[in-house]
Amino acid sequence: xxxxxxxxxxxxxxxxxxxxxxxxxxxTEREAEPYYLLLPRISYLTLVTDKVKKHxxxxxxQEEVSEIWFEYEGTPLKWHYPIGLLFDLHASNTALPWSIxxxxxxxxxxxxxxxxxxxxxxxxxxxxxxxxxxLKHKSQVINEMQKKDHKQLxxxxxxxxxEQFWAINRKLMEYPPEDNGFRYIPFRIYQATxxxxxxxxxxxxxxxxxxxxxxxDLLKDVCPSAITPEDGEQKTQVMIHGIEPMLETxxxxxxxxxxxxxNFLHIGIIPRPTD
Amino acid sequence: xxxxxxxxxxxEKRFKxxxxxxxxxxxxxxxxxxxxxxxxxxxxxxxxxxxQVRNRHIPPDLKEKNNDxxxxxxxxxxxxxxxxxxxxxxxxxxxxVRYEYHVLYSSSYQVPVLYFRACFLDGKPxxxxxxxxxxHASYQARLQxxxxxxxxxxxxxxxxxxxxxxxxxxxxxxxxxxxxxxQEHHRHTNYVILWLSTVGPVVGLNLPLSYAKLEPEQSTxxxx
Numbered sequence: 001x002x003x004x005x006x007x008x009x010x011x012x013x014x015x016x017x018x019x020x021x022x023x024x025x026x027x028t029e030r031e032a033e034p035y036y037l038l039l040p041r042i043s044y045l046t047l048v049t050d051k052v053k054k055h056x057x058x059x060x061x062q063e064e065v066s067e068i069w070f071e072y073e074g075t076p077l078k079w080h081y082p083i084g085l086l087f088d089l090h091a092s093n094t095a096l097p098w099s100i101x102x103x104x105x106x107x108x109x110x111x112x113x114x115x116x117x118x119x120x121x122x123x124x125x126x127x128x129x130x131x132x133x134x135l136k137h138k139s140q141v142i143n144e145m146q147k148k149d150h151k152q153l154x155x156x157x158x159x160x161x162x163e164q165f166w167a168i169n170r171k172l173m174e175y176p177p178e179d180n181g182f183r184y185i186p187f188r189i190y191q192a193t194x195x196x197x198x199x200x201x202x203x204x205x206x207x208x209x210x211x212x213x214x215x216x217d218l219l220k221d222v223c224p225s226a227i228t229p230e231d232g233e234q235k236t237q238v239m240i241h242g243i244e245p246m247l248e249t250x251x252x253x254x255x256x257x258x259x260x261x262x263n264f265l266h267i268g269i270i271p272r273p274t275d
Numbered sequence: 276x277x278x279x280x281x282x283x284x285x286x287e288k289r290f291k292x293x294x295x296x297x298x299x300x301x302x303x304x305x306x307x308x309x310x311x312x313x314x315x316x317x318x319x320x321x322x323x324x325x326x327q328v329r330n331r332h333i334p335p336d337l338k339e340k341n342n343d344x345x346x347x348x349x350x351x352x353x354x355x356x357x358x359x360x361x362x363x364x365x366x367x368x369x370x371x372v373r374y375e376y377h378v379l380y381s382s383s384y385q386v387p388v389l390y391f392r393a394c395f396l397d398g399k400p401x402x403x404x405x406x407x408x409x410x411h412a413s414y415q416a417r418l419q420x421x422x423x424x425x426x427x428x429x430x431x432x433x434x435x436x437x438x439x440x441x442x443x444x445x446x447x448x449x450x451x452x453x454x455x456x457x458q459e460h461h462r463h464t465n466y467v468i469l470w471l472s473t474v475g476p477v478v479g480l481n482l483p484l485s486y487a488k489l490e491p492e493q494s495t496x497x498x499x
Contacts, residue, residue, distance in 0.1 A: 080430065109400045113428050113437050123427060131383045186383075196315060197435035202382050 007257045011241055012162045014041035016087050017097040020052045023071075026104055028059045036097065040160065041084030041241060042261050044125075045070055045077060046115045047158060056102055064104065069112055071101045076111045080124050081190075082260050088239045088268040089192045122154050125262055129153060132186035132263035133172060135202075136255075141172055157261050165261060172263055173256050180212070181205035181252035187265040189223050199223055205252035215254060216247030226269045239268040284385040284447065285466050293467040294321050294378070300489055306482075313433050320433060321378035321467075323480075328371055371396050376480050378471065379432060386446040387467055390431055390438040391478055403428075403439055406479070426478075441474055449473075465489055 015038040022032040035055045039048060046068070053068050070077040072090050077100065091098050107114075115121065129150075133142035142150075149168045156165025175182055185205050188198040201222050205213055219226045219238065227247070228234055237244055240258050251265075259265050294310055298321070301308035312319040377390040393401040403426060429440045450470055468489065472482045 110436055134383050196433055197430055
């Protein structure tokens with residue numbers, strides 16, 4: 001029987017084989033070969049693509065290089081979303097490797113946040129962790145930690161160090177013995193088809209009668225269109241880390257075991273493939 | 276939450292009511308605030324757009340043009356461009372900047388949050404430094420002392436576009452302190468107006484004094 005801790009490792013070490021190709025209109029001094037890389041699902045594009053940037057900059061002139069950005073089939077990819085979420089939302093039902101186009105010009109100001117340095121990624125990551133703890137523990141656990149503990153969370157992510165990260169993160173997954181779970185569950189539900197980037201609401205993991213709320217309960221409450229009526233065919237998939245968890249799964253368990261390192265459950269609602 | 280030593284957390288219903296009161300007064304004085312409801316989920320936010328004419332290289336004064344008849348105002352009040360400075364090379368050009376301010380509710384922190392962005396009329400966005408250039412020096416100093424974290428660029432939770440955000444994690448701390456003090460005299464102080472009048476000027480947004488004298492609607496009283 002799989003230990004729950006194995007789930008934590010499987011989530012952390014998930015990878016997506018990706019092929020990076022330079023946008024054809026970028027000006028190069030010689031032909032740019034595609035670059036292949038296994039991307040960590042739990043990380044962020046601008047954190048793990050230094051080698052990609054170096055590879056393409058080698059064939060470009062300095063003045064042609066401005067802030068890097070990534071696009072998939074015409075859609076600019078939001079670097080501040082975890083890589084696994086981006087893949088599930090945009091490309092989960094297409095053939096591997098994931099083909100991403102690399103740009104160095106014409107940064108899409110209306111679509112993407114700027115990412116001038118790793119500090120910006122760290123600030124974003126820590127802001128998400130803090131917001132998650134505001135929901136789970138009224139910020140008590142994160143505020144009690146020292147700055148070096150916060151730093152350890154970031155370094156663990158940046159350097160792909162599972163043990164280092166979870167030595168601190170486990171504290172963010174605890175709750176008082178008299179409670180049966182967190183105060184509210186940190187989650188965001190994404191649908192590529194909507195203008196609204198995500199749905200986020202207050203949701204308690206435990207019902208007033210003491211029963212554990214499930215993933216299905218969450219969706220019914222917050223995004224009922226994701227669960228079609230019994231007589232109709234299920235037109236959508238509910239996806240977390242590339243899999244479809246059973247709707248009966250307790251949301252408290254999902255929050256503890258399948259959150260991303262930012263402590264949020266990022267859930268994708270995607271069209272079910274018709275074949 | 277109960278009164279006493281606990282903070283005054285702002286519930287979403289109360290937030291909406293305070294925004295409604297703000298918009299009503301704004302309409303009376305032509306201050307340009309409106310409430311925008313999202314079509315899919317029925318939540319919404321306060322929004323205000325204003326235009327500012329400014330010289331590109333010379334910091335403008337604090338006066339802002341936030342009248343409803345913006346276009347008329349712009350063309351009636353465009354300043355004469357200064358002469359070319361010749362050898363010094365500093366040419367000043369007139370430029371119109373469009374500022375957008377949104378007030379959203381954060382259910383995670385149970386506080387209002389200020390989102391803002393600015394762009395030239397051709398759509399080119401201003402950087403934070405360029406926006407900063409239009410904020411009066413004394414307010415720039417206030418940013419250092421204020422109970423807020425630095426301004427960062429974030430995705431607007433309803434529109435999905437990049438905005439700058441003044442998201443103070445300690446909003447509730449300082450608002451609660453003020454409300455505790457006013458508890459005896461002004462039980463129905465509009466949290467949103469109080470908060471906006473404090474954080475707004477730091478990013479070039481001013482609230483005329485008449486907002487402070489708002490009498491609450493009957494419905495706000497009934498909630499207490």
